[in-house]
Amino acid sequence: MLNDYILDYNLMAQYDIQYLKDANILPLFDDKLYRYVGICSQSDESLLSAESLLIKKIYVTKEEILFYLSDFEIRLKLYGLAKECYSNQINSQESMNNFIRVLLEHALQKRSSDVHIETTKDALVIRFRIDGRLKQFFKFELKLYLMLSSVIKLKCNLDITQKRKPLDGRFSLILSEKNIDFRVSTMPTMCGESIVLRLLESIKDKQSLSQLGFSKEQLTTIDNTLRQNNGLVLVTGPTGSGKTTTLYGMLKSMDANSKKIVTIEDPIEYELKNIQQIAVNQDLDVSFELILKNILRQDPDVIMIGEIRDKVSLKIALQAALTGHLVLSTLHTNDSIETLSRLFDLEAKPFIVASTLKTIISQRLVMRKCVCETGCEMCNYTAFDGRVSLSEIFSVDSEISSMISKQSSSNEILEYIKSKGFVSIYDDAKNKIKENITVAEEVYRVLGVIDE
Ligand SMILES: [Zn+2]
Numbered sequence: 001m002l003n004d005y006i007l008d009y010n011l012m013a014q015y016d017i018q019y020l021k022d023a024n025i026l027p028l029f030d031d032k033l034y035r036y037v038g039i040c041s042q043s044d045e046s047l048l049s050a051e052s053l054l055i056k057k058i059y060v061t062k063e064e065i066l067f068y069l070s071d072f073e074i075r076l077k078l079y080g081l082a083k084e085c086y087s088n089q090i091n092s093q094e095s096m097n098n099f100i101r102v103l104l105e106h107a108l109q110k111r112s113s114d115v116h117i118e119t120t121k122d123a124l125v126i127r128f129r130i131d132g133r134l135k136q137f138f139k140f141e142l143k144l145y146l147m148l149s150s151v152i153k154l155k156c157n158l159d160i161t162q163k164r165k166p167l168d169g170r171f172s173l174i175l176s177e178k179n180i181d182f183r184v185s186t187m188p189t190m191c192g193e194s195i196v197l198r199l200l201e202s203i204k205d206k207q208s209l210s211q212l213g214f215s216k217e218q219l220t221t222i223d224n225t226l227r228q229n230n231g232l233v234l235v236t237g238p239t240g241s242g243k244t245t246t247l248y249g250m251l252k253s254m255d256a257n258s259k260k261i262v263t264i265e266d267p268i269e270y271e272l273k274n275i276q277q278i279a280v281n282q283d284l285d286v287s288f289e290l291i292l293k294n295i296l297r298q299d300p301d302v303i304m305i306g307e308i309r310d311k312v313s314l315k316i317a318l319q320a321a322l323t324g325h326l327v328l329s330t331l332h333t334n335d336s337i338e339t340l341s342r343l344f345d346l347e348a349k350p351f352i353v354a355s356t357l358k359t360i361i362s363q364r365l366v367m368r369k370c371v372c373e374t375g376c377e378m379c380n381y382t383a384f385d386g387r388v389s390l391s392e393i394f395s396v397d398s399e400i401s402s403m404i405s406k407q408s409s410s411n412e413i414l415e416y417i418k419s420k421g422f423v424s425i426y427d428d429a430k431n432k433i434k435e436n437i438t439v440a441e442e443v444y445r446v447l448g449v450i451d452e
Helices: 016-021 064-069 070-087 094-110 146-155 215-227 242-252 287-296 310-324 336-345 352-358 396-406 410-419 423-433 440-445
Strands: 023-030 034-039 054-059 112-119 123-130 132-142 167-175 178-190 192-199 231-236 259-265 276-279 302-305 326-331 356-371 384-395
Touching: 016 023, 016 064, 023 064, 034 064, 034 112, 070 094, 070 132, 094 112, 094 146, 094 167, 094 178, 112 146, 123 276, 146 167, 146 178, 146 192, 167 310, 178 259, 178 302, 178 423, 215 231, 215 242, 215 356, 215 384, 231 242, 231 287, 231 310, 231 384, 242 302, 242 326, 242 356, 276 287, 287 310, 302 310, 310 352, 326 336, 336 352, 336 356, 336 384, 356 423, 356 440, 384 423, 384 440, 396 410, 423 440
Parallel strands: 034 054, 231 326, 231 356, 259 276, 259 302, 302 326
Antiparallel strands: 023 034, 112 123, 112 192, 123 132, 167 178, 178 192, 356 384
16 A cells, blocks of 8 residues: 555655656655656556666555545645755754644645554655545655654644643644634554544534535524524534534534524533534532533523533423523434433423423534545545534423323324324435445444344
8 A cells, every 4th residue: 555655755746746646656666776666557657667766666556546646736845845855954843843834725625524643664754634534645655753742742832842741732823814712632552652633623613504405304404493582493413423513513603693592512522603502610619510600691592502511411401491581502413213212311301391391403524525436635535524413303392292291102103203204313324325425335334234
């Protein structure tokens, strides 16, 4: 695999890049004897016959070749700056600052959520997490690591001599005319350190509800729910299933001019216009519980609670929903029916749940197929671009409400909603495979077996 090699971009720059792309050929590096070249079954090898050096062919995939030729100017620049860092002693810190800027700007443009900087026995590897998956973008000589690690720690005001303890910090940079915050974690490893930078604001989450993958019918249901003046709306799913993005999408669709919308978040992930966002801050004794207990005095219309995590937060959420507020929150459960039992596990009273609960949205995220089908520059030659939600919406009607207060079994409730044409998350998945939005392997990975 090309990921195994440290590529020489100066060597590639000696060729016409478009020609390399058309011929599916990637010159990798030279040693004393050979020029190493990546080729695939679709390569036009006539270019190689003109070489004066001996050629050593390395068989890879076409997608790998095209990926390492994509964003060529940025790659060339980064490799140039890396070279400056280890050869130019006087201005090396400036070169490293430029290196970090170009690297992070690229990560942002690629919609990365995290940048992983890792050391191996003989190299420094840089991977980006995009749409939940890690992909290696760059590999440099190991000697770049010490300086990179030091400059990142300097930016966070951390002790640059400390390499044997985990550290964490933050810094911000103006990238693409926006102030971007980075959360940094460093961890000592066998070959050096693993440094992870989380981009606290990324482009991808600026989506509106209609872009998240809900069907037309589901969007209508959500819209009707959000028009209500009171009640509880829950978005459920495991960590990383896009619950927060859905909540933000709901808040953005509301009229914040005529309503007082308050959020309690830990931490605040994105800034929302005209919405009062409150951050939980344990250091300052501004606990989740303290905010919740005082929130109703803020005269809110809509309250978004980042997560219902215990009996206390559920009690307050239900209380607020019962007294004329629309409460939106998330819960860690697998499906809508399980959510009901979870509420009772947290000691919610059935008659209160029956009179407050309006809607449960249960969701997961799967990778969305790229329009190209086989790999292009936009999807980094992975054939997937972005993610889309799979979901089911459980709406509480008067019949379900009375079943909840009577404490009917999950099976009875399930039978009832099925008779009413309930579209389960599995049905949604099947539709999205049929419509070519995602693939069966993705659904299996995320949902397990498709059954029912
Ligand atoms: Zn593509």
